[in-house]
Amino acid sequence: MTVRVRLAPSPTGTLHIGTARTALFNWLFAKKNSGKFLLRIEDTDKERSKQEHLENILQGLKWLNLQWDEDLIIQSERINCHRQAIKKLLEEGYAYRCFATEVELEEMREAQKRRGEAPRYDNRYRDLSKEDEANFITEGRSYVIRFRINDEERIEWNDLVRGQMKWKGEDLGGDMVISRRANSMEIGEPLYNLVVVIDDAEMQISHVIRGEDHITNTAKQILLYKALGLRIPEFAHTPLILNSEGKKLSKRDGVTSINQFRDMGYTAEALTNYMALLGWSIPEGMNERFNIEEAAELFSFKRVNKAGAKFDWDKLNWLNSQVIHSWEPEILYESLETIWAKAGWTIPSRAWGIELSKLLGPSLITLQDSLKQSEPFFNEPELKSDGIKQLESEGAKGSLKALLEELEKNPWDGKDIQIAKSLIQEISASLKIKKGLIMKSLRASLLGDLQGPDLITTWSLLAQIDKDKNRLRKSIK
Numbered sequence: 276m277t278v279r280v281r282l283a284p285s286p287t288g289t290l291h292i293g294t295a296r297t298a299l300f301n302w303l304f305a306k307k308n309s310g311k312f313l314l315r316i317e318d319t320d321k322e323r324s325k326q327e328h329l330e331n332i333l334q335g336l337k338w339l340n341l342q343w344d345e346d347l348i349i350q351s352e353r354i355n356c357h358r359q360a361i362k363k364l365l366e367e368g369y370a371y372r373c374f375a376t377e378v379e380l381e382e383m384r385e386a387q388k389r390r391g392e393a394p395r396y397d398n399r400y401r402d403l404s405k406e407d408e409a410n411f412i413t414e415g416r417s418y419v420i421r422f423r424i425n426d427e428e429r430i431e432w433n434d435l436v437r438g439q440m441k442w443k444g445e446d447l448g449g450d451m452v453i454s455r456r457a458n459s460m461e462i463g464e465p466l467y468n469l470v471v472v473i474d475d476a477e478m479q480i481s482h483v484i485r486g487e488d489h490i491t492n493t494a495k496q497i498l499l500y501k502a503l504g505l506r507i508p509e510f511a512h513t514p515l516i517l518n519s520e521g522k523k524l525s526k527r528d529g530v531t532s533i534n535q536f537r538d539m540g541y542t543a544e545a546l547t548n549y550m551a552l553l554g555w556s557i558p559e560g561m562n563e564r565f566n567i568e569e570a571a572e573l574f575s576f577k578r579v580n581k582a583g584a585k586f587d588w589d590k591l592n593w594l595n596s597q598v599i600h601s602w603e604p605e606i607l608y609e610s611l612e613t614i615w616a617k618a619g620w621t622i623p624s625r626a627w628g629i630e631l632s633k634l635l636g637p638s639l640i641t642l643q644d645s646l647k648q649s650e651p652f653f654n655e656p657e658l659k660s661d662g663i664k665q666l667e668s669e670g671a672k673g674s675l676k677a678l679l680e681e682l683e684k685n686p687w688d689g690k691d692i693q694i695a696k697s698l699i700q701e702i703s704a705s706l707k708i709k710k711g712l713i714m715k716s717l718r719a720s721l722l723g724d725l726q727g728p729d730l731i732t733t734w735s736l737l738a739q740i741d742k743d744k745n746r747l748r749k750s751i752k
């Protein structure tokens with residue numbers, strides 16, 4: 276069987292990490308089985324679907340390198356096929372018009388509540404006579420179309436993650452609405468469970484891989500496949516992503532959209548690596564740090580857990596730092612250049628930018644960390660209390676003054692690092708001041724702080740753009 280899987284996001288919000296993880300599992304499964312990963316936009320909810328969300332979803336998937344095969348399918352463009360299927364179900368008696376009004380349904384639910392029963396539609400319009408139906412239509416009464424679900428129905432499937440699944444018709448809430456309210460002979464807007472079945476069948480989807488919050492829908496959809504005489508795909512329901520309290524990760528947890536992770540400085544490689552670990556127990560001996568091509572070679576639903584997966588920021592941060600540290604400075608520079616440009620900072624030259632990237636890379640956890648760490652290379656730093664203390668200490672100003680005088684006599688362009696090292700050495704010897712003290716003071720003067728990356732390289736980068744002498748002058752005042 277050719278493996279064909281799909282992601283079917285609704286453009287009613289930005290690309291959520293849960294949807295992105297579903298996309299990744301679909302992608303991994305397709306790659307592993309030399310299949311196709313398709314994308315279908317489920318935009319039938321006109322009011323909530325937005326173009327900007329659609330763009331966000333497409334951009335997010337591309338950024339994560341989860342490229343889809345074949346043309347994008349837009350669900351709303353297929354409405355005629357959906358209506359056709361509903362007509363067929365009506366004609367063959369699998370579906371019927373239900374004229375229950377909103378008020379009537381509300382009263383029904385209230386009565387069920389009073390009796391302590393779970394709310395469900397009681398199938399009251401199921402066996403309406405042809406005559407009554409015709410009269411209601413002539414009177415202009417509106418109706419939805421419902422698909423019959425017999426209480427005695429038994430539904431079973433072998434879920435690739437959860438094993439044998441069994442459902443009873445009586446647990447599905449009564450006959451299911453498959454099209455929205457309409458009040459002529461027209462068929463109203465077709466609804467989710469129906470359209471998904473029609474589209475998955477049309478796209479020849481072999482495996483439906485989606486979050487476990489769709490399990491009840493799967494039971495209902497299997498009934499629709501049967502009624503329509505369509506081939507039933509395999510199903511895999513993936514575990515939900517949970518917050519630290521063990522509840523489903525939601526907007527209330529703050530960061531959930533892929534673009535937010537990107538803006539915080541997470542790399543696509545670390546994020547996909549991390550998402551793969553959310554629910555998939557990697558085979559023994561496999562390193563936790565991998566790229567998606569490596570994961571695809573080993574991916575199988577046998578190792579996807581049933582239990583929810585807790586989101587772990589520490590793990591994500593660790594993976595992100597591993598990815599950044601593994602990058603060549605030229606690659607890192609491509610990301611940092613954008614961040615610096617956004618901050619309004621001018622990069623003197625590509626070579627300088629690459630050298631700064633090389634200097635900062637090893638200490639970055641996120642790409643955004645570079646903002647704070649690289650600021651003193653672009654802007655005059657503020658003197659922190661540690662820096663002030665250092666510059667007040669005995670010998671500090673004297674040694675910096677001597678350094679400045681040397682630099683004024685023999686200007687240093689920052690290129691040959693040996694010159695800087697010898698300069699410090701010479702001043703230490705002639706003033707009898709420890710090298711350590713000179714270096715600490717120099718750091719305070721150049722960066723305003725005692726923390727920071729390698730001092731000589733820092734100085735060299737500042738000297739290259741002629742920003743070292745001014746800072747020294749200010750410090751010895």
Ligand code: GLU
Pocket residue numbers: 282283284285317471484485489
């Ligand atoms: N549009 C549905 C969602 O975003 C798709 C579910 C499915 O994969 O069938 O949840």
